[in-house]
Amino acid sequence: MKKQLLKWTIVGFCSVLGVTALGAGQVSAHGYITSPGSRAYLGSNAFTNDTGQKPLNTNVGQVQYEPQSIEAPKNTFIDGKLASANISSFLNLDEQTSTRWHQNQVKSGALTIKWHLTAQHKTSTWDYYLTRPGWNPNQPLSILNFEKITSIDDQGKLPAKDVAQTINIPTDRSGYNVLLGVWNISDTANAFYQAVDLNITK
Numbered sequence: 001m002k003k004q005l006l007k008w009t010i011v012g013f014c015s016v017l018g019v020t021a022l023g024a025g026q027v028s029a030h031g032y033i034t035s036p037g038s039r040a041y042l043g044s045n046a047f048t049n050d051t052g053q054k055p056l057n058t059n060v061g062q063v064q065y066e067p068q069s070i071e072a073p074k075n076t077f078i079d080g081k082l083a084s085a086n087i088s089s090f091l092n093l094d095e096q097t098s099t100r101w102h103q104n105q106v107k108s109g110a111l112t113i114k115w116h117l118t119a120q121h122k123t124s125t126w127d128y129y130l131t132r133p134g135w136n137p138n139q140p141l142s143i144l145n146f147e148k149i150t151s152i153d154d155q156g157k158l159p160a161k162d163v164a165q166t167i168n169i170p171t172d173r174s175g176y177n178v179l180l181g182v183w184n185i186s187d188t189a190n191a192f193y194q195a196v197d198l199n200i201t202k
Contacts, residue, residue, distance in 0.1 A: 030117065036111075060093065070083075079141075083195035113165050131145055132147055146178075180195055
């Protein structure tokens, strides 16, 4: 009886370990936009490690240590919480004024977006949204002030650790704008969110 009990105890323990390992694998997919640098990346230790520079964004809170972890259910577009995806430890990212964040200098037209994935995951789409002409940079970000400018369908494929994609910045955009990049995972209900601050010139 004792041997049988020991056997089932070991089996149960191994089953728990298996579930734990599976769960860890499911939540390990993470990523952030490195170029043009996202709001989170430019305030993170990852940026410092990559470039040797001090962060260009300051007082970003917990995202300093994990710019790759802005993960929430797909279509988490809550007004005033777009940059943080409504994650409580990342709410500093939602502070919004015309001067709060470092602005990447870019030109309208073709723009290469680079993601670094600290863990890959099968992907449905990469979606990109850009603020509309006339948006107010001194008000909280609202999805009503964005339009989707690009969607890239990966058809469930596993991406490389470093992903480069070309999108088009409309010629009717200039000055300060915000780009929202969304990495939609195909085999979970979640997505990863990255806000990128741009200064667009012709």
